[in-house]
Amino acid sequence: MNIGLLETGSGSWNAIIWIVMVVVIGIVVLWVRSQGEEKYKKDTNQTKPFLSGNPEVSKEDSHVSASHIYWGFTEALKKYYKPLVTLHTGDLNDYSGWIVLVMAIILIIVGVS
Amino acid sequence: MNLLTHIPVLVIVIPLLAAFASPIIGKLNKKNLGLFVSVILGITLILTLILATNVLTKGPAIYVFGGEDISLTHPSGLFAPIRIIFQIDAMSIFMGLIASLVFFLASVYSLSYMKSHEGLEKYYTLLLLLATGMSGMVYTGDTFNFFVFLEIASIASVALISFKGTDCGEPAEAGLKYIVVSAIAGSMVLFSVAIFYGQYNVLNMATIAEVMQFTQLDKIALILLVTVLAMKAGSVPMHMWTPDSYSEAPAAITMVLVAVSQASLYALFRFTFTLYNIKMNTVAVGWIIIILGVLSMFIGVTMAIIQKDIKRLMAYHAVSQTGYMLLGVGVGLAVLANPIALETFGIKAMEGGIFHIMNHAMYKGLLFLTAGALFFRTGTRDLNKMGGLGNNMIYTAVFFIIGAAAIAGIPPFNGFASKLIIYESVYQFNPLLAIIAMLVSILTLASFVKVFHSAFLGPKMEQFKDVKEVPKSMLFAMATLAFIIIIFGLFPDLVVKNIVHPAVMALINQSSYTEVILGGM
Numbered sequence: 001m002n003i004g005l006l007e008t009g010s011g012s013w014n015a016i017i018w019i020v021m022v023v024v025i026g027i028v029v030l031w032v033r034s035q036g037e038e039k040y041k042k043d044t045n046q047t048k049p050f051l052s053g054n055p056e057v058s059k060e061d062s063h064v065s066a067s068h069i070y071w072g073f074t075e076a077l078k079k080y081y082k083p084l085v086t087l088h089t090g091d092l093n094d095y096s097g098w099i100v101l102v103m104a105i106i107l108i109i110v111g112v113s
Numbered sequence: 114m115n116l117l118t119h120i121p122v123l124v125i126v127i128p129l130l131a132a133f134a135s136p137i138i139g140k141l142n143k144k145n146l147g148l149f150v151s152v153i154l155g156i157t158l159i160l161t162l163i164l165a166t167n168v169l170t171k172g173p174a175i176y177v178f179g180g181e182d183i184s185l186t187h188p189s190g191l192f193a194p195i196r197i198i199f200q201i202d203a204m205s206i207f208m209g210l211i212a213s214l215v216f217f218l219a220s221v222y223s224l225s226y227m228k229s230h231e232g233l234e235k236y237y238t239l240l241l242l243l244a245t246g247m248s249g250m251v252y253t254g255d256t257f258n259f260f261v262f263l264e265i266a267s268i269a270s271v272a273l274i275s276f277k278g279t280d281c282g283e284p285a286e287a288g289l290k291y292i293v294v295s296a297i298a299g300s301m302v303l304f305s306v307a308i309f310y311g312q313y314n315v316l317n318m319a320t321i322a323e324v325m326q327f328t329q330l331d332k333i334a335l336i337l338l339v340t341v342l343a344m345k346a347g348s349v350p351m352h353m354w355t356p357d358s359y360s361e362a363p364a365a366i367t368m369v370l371v372a373v374s375q376a377s378l379y380a381l382f383r384f385t386f387t388l389y390n391i392k393m394n395t396v397a398v399g400w401i402i403i404i405l406g407v408l409s410m411f412i413g414v415t416m417a418i419i420q421k422d423i424k425r426l427m428a429y430h431a432v433s434q435t436g437y438m439l440l441g442v443g444v445g446l447a448v449l450a451n452p453i454a455l456e457t458f459g460i461k462a463m464e465g466g467i468f469h470i471m472n473h474a475m476y477k478g479l480l481f482l483t484a485g486a487l488f489f490r491t492g493t494r495d496l497n498k499m500g501g502l503g504n505n506m507i508y509t510a511v512f513f514i515i516g517a518a519a520i521a522g523i524p525p526f527n528g529f530a531s532k533l534i535i536y537e538s539v540y541q542f543n544p545l546l547a548i549i550a551m552l553v554s555i556l557t558l559a560s561f562v563k564v565f566h567s568a569f570l571g572p573k574m575e576q577f578k579d580v581k582e583v584p585k586s587m588l589f590a591m592a593t594l595a596f597i598i599i600i601f602g603l604f605p606d607l608v609v610k611n612i613v614h615p616a617v618m619a620l621i622n623q624s625s626y627t628e629v630i631l632g633g634m
Contacts, residue, residue: 006530006606009461010537015525015603063571066421066496069563074419081419084412088353092290098350099297103340106401110336113397 132241139234161213200254203615208251219365225584243269267295287361305334319630345377359428364485399447406439441466465534476519503569521558530605
């Protein structure tokens, strides 16, 4: 059956088969899980996170805001981000300048090729 | 006369006439104006589907304006076709399908989203004019006519970007930036058209392709067209207008702006493949497009990660995804003069790039609509101020997950299918390019995980505890796009075989485009 079979040039891809595989693997995972510990006690201290030292903050205050996500990533790439952000000036003159610059580069490449 | 033969003009004329009728209808019955526009754009969508069926089964559709016969492209006694001709081949109708679907859904979404706004007759008039402009850009076979439709689309876009009012700082600034870059693009396109006309005395694309000598002037026209059309498509480093414009426009308009940018991408491909083809140095121009694509992919996604305005973040992703399209089609262009490489991986790379245009219009449209839904209910685009909205906006959250998974190239959604074709075919051309493309997908996923976490996850926030799901018309537009994303992801072979591959071959086979016009004497 070739429905859903996408030829990619080097191989092929079939999403239907992929979904069937995910379902089969999911069933296996659930079966493995069902063989695990059964002594889980709902609504006890077992369900609470262990926070050492500081008092637990409220759920509303524990939400990590967007600016704090990937802080380490952007901090590590500070040398990349600083000039990149600086180039995004928001100045319309710069926008026009980039067009001229790209046009000049393409002119050189197409001109000499 | 069979009405079906007039569909190529009806898909332009119906929204155009409706645009002029909208202010009158708005005065008579303001309440149902949105519904009227949705019906008009729904009819246009149905006509486009009929046209697509005809084009894909019977071959290109031709429509000659002002002639004795709509199919008489080259009357005897004339040295070349002089009338405006619409020439709708598989590539044109591919873009036409995207346009008609996106505009219809934008109008449906706007029914609720724009309900509380003033001046809706202007809004809908501009939306219809924009639909006319974009359809004209992809259907016309005339270079000057292309310029006219480009201008119609640009002017309508500017007014829609600034729709919140010129007294509002940021929308007005975004509109100003867009009009300036659009004016530069329009001027350069017009200058290029003048170069063609000055040399060859013709404006018809097929005729220019036939008589093209690739003189120094043609080289200048090529440079101008590649630069400004890449800029209008949002390519780095000329992309900076996109986050400004996309973030300030109303959500439905942002979705159509993505499609309009893709019409410029279409024009870039149309001019390079159909007008110049192997007369130019395809390796050099192909590599220019590839480099613009790689820069767009990488810089777009890395800039997106650090954004906290949800629409600016998505706008940078639009830049990044445009890079995939440029990469795929750029590889095809680079090997256009090499039949073995073209056959081995060039056609597949182009199929990936072209397929990605359609996929991107669907999932990026969906993502912008979900961002609009969040703004509609919370009144903010700032991700730092959002949180826990998945508790109250479950459908929007599900649609967001589908869109985010698709853009990140996660199976079984449509973005994965087109990206997989791009990875595998581009790897055969240059492995490093394919590796960069895969890295960008990982960063894209990381970026949308951030959005999902910031907006939808977490406990209910006090200020959003009474937030409700968005109205049904907005859900309908999002659900339709989500459905298409899933179907295209599950059965990508049907889309590639029936729509994408013919579009790619229409671009590659220059003679198939010119013969339709020049053989009509």
